[in-house]
Amino acid sequence: MNMTSAILPKAALLFSLALGSAAALAQTAAVKVDGAWARATVQGQKGTGAFMSLTASEATRLVGVSSPVAGVAEVHEMKMEGDVMKMRALPSLELPAGKKVELKPGGYHLMLMDLKAPLAKDSTVPLTLLFKDAKGVESKLELKLPVGTAAPGAAGAAAEHKH
Ligand SMILES: [Cu+2]
Numbered sequence: 001m002n003m004t005s006a007i008l009p010k011a012a013l014l015f016s017l018a019l020g021s022a023a024a025l026a027q028t029a030a031v032k033v034d035g036a037w038a039r040a041t042v043q044g045q046k047g048t049g050a051f052m053s054l055t056a057s058e059a060t061r062l063v064g065v066s067s068p069v070a071g072v073a074e075v076h077e078m079k080m081e082g083d084v085m086k087m088r089a090l091p092s093l094e095l096p097a098g099k100k101v102e103l104k105p106g107g108y109h110l111m112l113m114d115l116k117a118p119l120a121k122d123s124t125v126p127l128t129l130l131f132k133d134a135k136g137v138e139s140k141l142e143l144k145l146p147v148g149t150a151a152p153g154a155a156g157a158a159a160e161h162k163h
Contacts, residue, residue, distance in 0.1 A: 030057040031095065031131060031141060037152050038112065038145045039105075040121040048119060049076075050110040050127060050145055053102045056095035063092045063138075064130035071114025073127075078106055087111075092132070104151070119147045 036052035054062065065073045074089040085106075093108060095101050103109050110127070112119075119125055129141040146152060 030139075031055065031060065031129070032057070033129075033141065033143060034100075035152055036127075036143055036145045038119055038125050038127070038147050040147050040149050041115060041119045043118050045118065046115050047111060047113040048115065049105065050112060050125075051103050051105060051151065052110075052143075052145075053100050053104075054095055054129075055100045056097060056131075058133065059097045060095050060131045060133045060139075061092040062095060062129060063132045065110045065127065066130070067112055067125060067127045069116055069119065069125050070112035071116065073113070074111045076109050076111040078109065095131075121148055123147045 032055040034053045034055070036050070038050040039048045041048045050065075050067075062075055065075060067073050075093050076087050077090050078085060078087045080086075089111070090108075093101065101108070112125075124144045125147055127143045127145050129143065131139050131141070133139070
């Protein structure tokens with residue numbers, strides 16, 4: 001437990017630095033986020049995924065992601081190549097106007113790597129999404145994702161099922 005308290009202030013500092021450097025960005029992205037969550041990790045695990053659905057009011061692209069808990073964060077795509085599930089980093093993800101784009105296990109996802117501490121179930125993790133529109137104007141979105149072992153909706157459905 002001492003380890004957690006030692007790591008947290010550092011993460012908070014990194015986060016405020018990241019906010020400071022991004023202060024020049026004028027606007028907040030007009031992108032709706034639903035069902036966002038990050039997958040919990042165990043001690044020693046260095047990478048995990050974050051998932052959500054994104055709906056842009058005007059066509060834009062997701063060009064970057066960052067989090068104070070991860071040394072490296074990338075937009076990833078996962079798909080079958082023959083019999084093998086492969087994962088690769090995408091330079092950007094198209095978000096057409098009004099169309100819901102799902103980031104979910106087995107498909108597009110946000111990859112958090114070089115984790116500075118395990119992501120504990122039922123905690124939250126800050127995440128910043130960076131968008132670039134057709135005119136090249138950048139905007140960002142600050143999120144706080146719940147950490148869990150399954151999508152929030154799926155967990156809720158499972159809980160209801162017990163009654
Ligand atoms: Cu990945």
